[in-house]
Amino acid sequence: MTRNGIKDQVAIIGADMCKYGERFDKNQYELLVEATEGAFKDAGVTRDDIDAAWLGVFYYFTGLAGCTLEDALRLDGKPITRTENYCASGMDAFRNACFGVASGAYDVALACGVEKLMDEGGSGLPGFRIFGHPVFPMPSAPAMFSMAATRCFSEFGWTKEDLARVAVKNHDNGQYHPKAHFRRPITSDQAMKAPMIADPLGRFDCCAMSDGAAALIITRPELAESYAHADDYILVKSNAISVYTMAPWYWPSYDFTQFPATIKAREMAYKEAEITSPRKEIDLAEVHDCFTITELLNCQDLQFCDRGKAPEELKNGTFNWDGETAVNPSGGLKSFGHPIGSTGCRMITEVTKQLQGRAEGRQVPDAKIGLAHNLGGAFAVCSVTILGQRD
Amino acid sequence: MIGIKAYGAYLPKFLLPRELIGKAWDFPIVPGNKAIANIDEDTITMGVEAGLDCLNGIDPKSIDGVFFASTTPVYTEKDSASLIATVLDLRDNIITVDFTDSLKAGTTAIARAVDTIKANKDVNSLLIIAADTRIPEPSTMWEYGYADGAAALLIAEEETLPISIEDYYSISANVTGPWKRSGTDKFIRTFEPKMDAQFYVTSLTTVISEILKRNNVEPGTVGHAAYNYSNPRLHARVSKLMKFPQGVAQNGMFFQIGDLGTAMPLMLLISAIKRPKPDAKIILAGFGDGADAFLMQIQDKKLVRELSKNHVALGYQKKMTPLSNYNVFIDNKKLLEKDRYTRKSSSVIMWRETDSIYQMYGNKCKKCGAIQYPCMITSCFECKAIEQFEKVKLQLKGTIFTYTLDHLIGGSYYETPIPRCVIDLDGGGRVLLDMTEIEKPEENVKIGMRVELTFRKMHEGAEFHNYYWKCRPERGRN
Structure with missing residues (x-):
């Protein structure tokens, strides 16, 4: 069998x-x-x-x-x-x-x-001293993802303003979530003028500690059926994880404008959940936005929009909380920070509440299918969970 | 004949204008500049650079040994020559020796190389590398002199050579000045500089006179003379006492780049033979606890000129960048109390991955042909074949595919930003390297930028010196 x-x-x-x-x-x-x-x-x-x-x-x-x-x-x-x-x-x-x-x-x-x-302690993820290699460069987490941003600027013509829109949207959403770390909206100007963390990612392009x-x-x-949420328990439609190299910079043909782990986990998760047109079927997604560039690329890799088009779709409102596919209606990692071990469970909790219609103050209208997504390491590990309402 | 087959040199990127030293301490200003090693450079890394420059176009597997000379080796137990030989990818059945503790170690190493080649039929070529990074005590006049650099000579026995070594002569002498006690002194000490000056003049004139006399060479027939010095006036006095004609003794270096210690006589020789006089006789001498002198003969001016092609270091002092700030110099010498980020390390891994870490070997997939790095990866990134690799030497230059400027090092803002560069190496292989020696990285680092690999000190994890490659803007090394 x-x-x-x-x-x-x-x-x-x-x-x-x-x-x-x-x-x-x-x-x-x-x-x-x-x-x-x-x-x-x-x-x-x-x-x-x-x-x-x-x-x-x-x-x-x-x-x-x-x-x-x-x-x-x-x-x-x-x-x-x-x-x-x-x-x-x-x-x-x-x-x-x-x-x-x-x-x-x-x-x-x-x-x-x-x-x-x-x-x-420290500013930014402290622990790169606990793994890795004696002498090979071990870029900080923002440095890893910013190498993708540099490449996207060159390939797609994306700009810092495109990145800033992600931060603005997520902080906008985060102000309505009582459990969020940051609950204040920001302006695009604020985001673009913030100090650099890893070129071209500035402070507002990065999630906080x-x-x-x-x-x-x-x-x-x-x-x-015998517990409190007998009528509105949430069903797991699929749960996939994909693991790739922890050192993508040695991969000779890797283009740095997509995340193979997201693509692979998406394929597995959509197949099991029988999702065929994700943009239409998925009402909301908690997508890993450790950095603004990460959210943009993930939206493409999760097929919420065409390759290279994420900034345009974002600008047009596709990913707003009331847009076609709400991305990070909770405010995302940008508003919650990224206490690493907790974040996946935090996202699934958020999607659960949304599908139960209990996301007070931030409820995505008519949410039936939701997705949670993590991407970690140097784009190495991706987890995708799809949840749905009970029949 | 035994003589010089090739040479190489290395000068760091930055110069410290002496004016800045004078201004920092309200000293009388001494003219000129001095070469300053970057914070990630030491005698090992500069020695490697000089060695690479010297072996340009020569099979490293044909070299029978490395003699390394320095008064500032990075270890007092554990030699430098074996590490340099490893990075230069020499064979393992070779001789590696460090000559140290005396300023004449550079010239002494040359003499001992000739002895070894004469005495041992299995040894035909020895690579002499001299490097120094002597640290002067801040706010002393020594700051005007001590500079950083490295030079290399390939001494070989062959039928035809550009320059032959005809004779050499040494004296030994014991005097306490200058000195540095092992384990106790951070800086070089002196007792009576005037006595030291007299001793310098006497020692050098003694060995040079003797070698001229016993080879029946008239001082007026010497074409080039190279001997180390830390004071231009004393240099002129030796030249005058030896009756060398005007322009014979190389004397511009102290002014341009400072006193390079053990590397200085070699560097002076190299800069002399850049414009070789036909059939010229050459005097090379080194001083320190005695002195060494050599008589050399230009065998073939054309061959000597050939040697001078394709050397990045020659004339590099014109491209060096003057520091705008004295404090950068103090920081580069690690004389500032500062928090520094230290990574973990493992000497086991450093040894096991010698091919990837020190020698820049990569893998070529026998199935799909993809060249990739590092060697210890067991399966192909492209076709996923497991253990179908053959080792290939990667080239030390390439083009930036993507990059970032990292402001976060180990969770803190130390020495930032560091450019992290993904580089497609010429001939295949993709690597991730930090960039060094880059000014205004925000403006100057770009996708498509050409870079060269340079061997640098990374950190002091596990209480030893951890070295690896970085990239730098192209200097033009072959």
């Missing part, structure tokens, strides 16, 4: 996130409690109902192994696995939890992620 994915075999019955921001006075355990308590309450379960858990964590001080979650919740020796897959760490935790319940091994699973980026946690409770649809 061949199995083809997990479409409609997993239901999200509870979802929540903590307040994102510079949570200096809270540790990873407290943020996890904040997120999981919200999710438990949402699902109408307690920690005793959880059979197994997966936890996304990237950085050192937030903790290794599954113990960070155990020390937050005391799950009495239940199975907990830490997942690490760059910026897709959180969404990979969710993916593995899905397999746990879809296989029948567990009835109820917790997928969550947390990151205390502020505990690491933030702390955060998010949690999801999942089960199989037939069991979902």
Whole structure:
């Protein structure tokens, strides 16, 4: 017997996130409690109902192994696995939890992620000293993505103003989200005049350093009927991950104007979810916008628009919260920051609320199908999750 | 005959105008400039550059050894010659030796090279590399002198050579001045500079007189004379005492680029033979705890002229960039207390990946032909074949495919921005390298820009010197 994915075999019955921001006075355990308590309450379960858990964590001080979650919740020796897959760490935790319940091994699973980026110190992601190579250049995260921006400026004629529009849109959306780190709109001029971080990316082209946690409770649809969201649980339509080289700069024919991992994960996810015209079918997407250039290229790679046309579509309103395909109606990483291990779970939480019609103040009209997407490392790891309403 | 088969030189990009030193400390101004190594350069990296310049067009596998001379080697246990030989991609059954601790180490290495070639039938060519980065104590007059640079000579035994080495003679002498105690002194110390000056003049005139006398050479028939100096007046006194005609002793270097230490006599010789006089006799001498003198003979003026082709360093001092600020010099010498980002390192990986890290080898896929870097990657980026690679030497020049200017180094703003450049190398292979020696990167780094690879110090992770390649705007190296 061949199995083809997990479409409609997993239901999200509870979802929540903590307040994102510079949570200096809270540790990873407290943020996890904040997120999981919200999710438990949402699902109408307690920690005793959880059979197994997966936890996304990237950085050192937030903790290794599954113990960070155990020390937050005391799950009495239940199975907990830490997942690490760059910026897709959180969404990979969710993916593995899905397999746990879809296989029948567990009835109820917790997928969550947390990151205390502020505990690491420094400006920008601090940890490149923990992996890599003794002497090969290890560009900062913005430097990696800006090499794509440089190339797109040259290939497509894109400009800094095109990048600024992404920041303006996402900060505009973020002001309506109570859990966002930044809740103030910005102007294009502000974005374009900000100090350089990695040419041509300035400060507003980059997501900020933030702390955060998010949690999801999942089960199989037939069991979902007996929990709080019996009428509006959310179905997992597909969940794909794609992994490519961590050093794309050595790939002789790579053009730096698309992300092969996004393209591959998109193909897998659309096939399983039976999406054929993504722009029409997908009502909203939480798309990885670690940097403004990342969102533009991802919109193309996810086939929300033609190659080279993302800035034009953005300018025309296609990706606005009330546009044809709402991109980052939550405000995205631009408004939430990117506490790495948590971000995937935060996005899925957001899409869940939108599809349930509970995204107060920022509700995308008539949202039926939503997508969440992470891209991490040097465009190396991409995770795409597609969610839909129950029948 | 045994003689000079080839030469090479390296000068760093930047000059410090002596006026800036005078202004910094309210000193009387001394004219001229001095060459300043960049912050990512030391005697190893400059030695590699001089070696590459010298071996231009010569198979590195044909060289039988490297003699490295310096008073400022980067290690006191662990030699420099073996690392330089590795980067230059020489064989492993060769001789590598460091000559150090004395300013005459450069000339002493040449003499010992001739001895070795004479004595050992398996050794026919030895690469002599001299490099120094002597650090003067700030706010002393020494700052006017000590400069940075490297020079190389390929000493070989062949039937015809451009320049033959006819004779050499040395003396040894013990005097305490100048000195630097190992482990204790950061800067060079002196006791009585006037005695040091007298000692310099006596030592050099002794060895030069003896070599002229025992070869029956009249001073008036010497065509070129090259001997190191740190004071133009003393240089002139030696020239006068030796009765060298006007224009024979090379004397412009101190003014233009400063005192290059062990590399200086070699550099003076190189700049002398740029315009060789026919059949000229050459005197080369080095000073320091004694002295060495050589008598050389130009065998073939045309061959000597041939040698001078395609050298980036020759005449490079005219293209060097004067610093606009004394503090850059102090910073380059790491004399400022500053937080610096240190990466982790592993000497195991550095050794295992010698071919990629030090020698710039890449892989060629036997299935699809794609050339790629680095060597330790096991499967082809293009056709995905696993372990179907053969090692290929990559070229040290190429064109920028894309780049960024990175302001975030290890989560902080140290020494930024760093241009990170994705480079398509000529002949194949794509690499990611930092760019060095770039002025105004915001204006000058571009897609399509031509660059050369240059061997540089990256960091001090794991408490050793970590070297790798960077790129720089094209200087014109072959």
